[in-house]
Amino acid sequence: MHIAIIGAGISGLMTALELVEQGCSVDIFDQQQAGQAASWAGGGILSPMYPWRYAPEVNQLAQHGKSLYQIWNEKLLPITGIDFQIHDTGMLIFDQEDFKVGLDYATQFNEPMQQAHLLNREKLEHVNPHISAQFQQAIYFPQLSNVRNPRLLQSLIRYLKQHPLVQFFEHCPIEKLLIQNHKAQGIQLNDGQRFYADHVVLASGAWSQHWLEQLQREIPVHPVQGQMLLFKTPENWLPTMCMNRVMYLIPRQDGHIVCGSSMAEVGFNTSTDRQTQQNILDACLEMVPELAQFPIVKRWAGLRPSSPKGIPYIGQMPDIENLWANFGHFRNGLCMGSGSALLLRQLILEQNTIVNPSTYSPSRLEKTLLMTS
Known part of the structure; x- marks a missing residue:
């Protein structure tokens, strides 16, 4: 065929x-x-970011993602020499209005990767010592991972x-x-x-x-633009992914931290702009103030296929x-x-x-x- x-x-x-x-x-x-x-x-x-905000059809396919990529990585790595770098970091979410629904989600749908715990400040610092003091609580999803998509x-x-x-x-x-x-x-x-x-x-x-x-x-x-920026920190400096008000930090194994993301209806324009980049930076520094001491090494925009x-x-x-x-x-x-x-x-x-x-x-x-x- x-x-x-x-x-x-x-x-x-x-x-x-x-x-x-x-x-x-x-x-x-x-x-x-x-x-x-x-x-x-x-x-x-x-x-999905905040999976409880998405239709069941989205979560139904997404829950197969990690296991399938792990299988494919094992098969392709010996041939290509390129590791997908599936990084088991877990995720902290600081949006208080999502705490209850997030905690209920895994119980309701029995999705192991979405199991969650409410952390107080002491436990939060143990999981990720770089989080801003303004966050006294977070929900922690220890099973969530990221793949280095490039x-x-x-x-x-x-x-x-x-x-x-x-x-x-x-x-x-x-x-x-x-x-x-x-x-x-x-x-x-x-x-x-x-x-x-x-x-x-x-x-x-x-x-x-x-x-x-x-x-x-x-x-x-149709296209919906999303802008990003990239920090370079020491290897394994930030131990978890972080999310607040739909802005996120995604640590890679080598110390790069992907930060995003915006939403804009600008057609097929993939240019970054100063104000959007500043908004992303402000949101990232609000979660992890120490990031300010590290260099930003890249900025870019992509086009999501909205539906x-x-x-x-x-x-x-x-x-x-x-x-x-x-x-x-x-x-x-x-x-x-x-x-x-x-x-x-x-x-x-x-x-x-x-x-x-x-x-x-x-x-x-x-x-x-x-x-x-």
């Missing part, structure tokens, strides 16, 4: 990985360099590029899908080249509205055989990425699925009313 995948972010790369391991041949297309958009720009927390992407790309069943086509914008008699035949590039496939997968993230006109379906996915309630579209597109969706993950593309790809592979190959696929179905996409001249 030959499959064309449009989009080489986490959704496209993980889908390719799942399919080639089942013996399918895969062509991967991206309009820019593979793994350089939202998947690279994110923080890599292997859980390394994850590098490993996936290196593995897939050396795989005999994979071809990569980077810097190849796609003009249109080749559809005939309600069946996807392949794709046509902007330069007119055509590629044919048995199945086509749309993993185009924030750019998914590109297909709206041709498919005559509403695709309520209603953050529930991705995974499955066969309406009215068209052999055309599949895996897009619209909003803020949780990394933590849902491995589960989403597994689900889509199971659907394409008609296998038993890890979750009920109906709630992710692209049949939710409504038909557009085309203007007539």
Whole structure:
């Protein structure tokens, strides 16, 4: 079986990985360099932030994230030499209004990774001695981890590029899908080249509205910018992830600390601005004042694929055989990425699925009313 995948972010790369391991041949297309958009720009927390604020469908896929990435890292590391660096830091949340619901969440849904404890100041200092004195309590999630997403992407790309069943086509914008008699035949590039496939997968993230006109379906996915900054501290200086008012600190094993993140509707603009960067910095220093003594080594912005309630579209597109969706993950593309790809592979190959696929179905996409001249 030959499959064309449009989009080489986490959704496209993980889908390719799942399919080639089942013996399918895969062509991967991206309009820019593979793994350089939202998947690279994110923080890599292997859980939705404040999972109780998200739809069950988001958490249902996200809870498979860590275990699947651990399995893939074990398989790919000897071949690529790149460790995903899944970092078991736990997380402290300082939002008092979330204490009760956060503590209740794990009990209610029996998700081991979301088990939580309320810490007083003494215990808080024991878990993380760098927390500002203004925080006298926090809820602590000891099982939460982060993955170093740039390394994850590098490993996936290196593995897939050396795989005999994979071809990569980077810097190849796609003009249109080749559809005939309600069946996807392949794709046509902007330069007119055509590629044919048995199945086509749309993993185009924030750019998914590109297909709206041709498919005559509403695709309520659009870019939402998120800005970040990066500190460099000594190795293992900050022992836990931290979160307050949707701002977070994510420590990497080598002492880098990823700080974010903002939300702005600015189209496809990936520029940082001084005020947003200052807001992120202020929020980080409010949690961990000592960070002020360390250098900021990088600033950037990425584009999340926003969708209603953050529930991705995974499955066969309406009215068209052999055309599949895996897009619209909003803020949780990394933590849902491995589960989403597994689900889509199971659907394409008609296998038993890890979750009920109906709630992710692209049949939710409504038909557009085309203007007539």
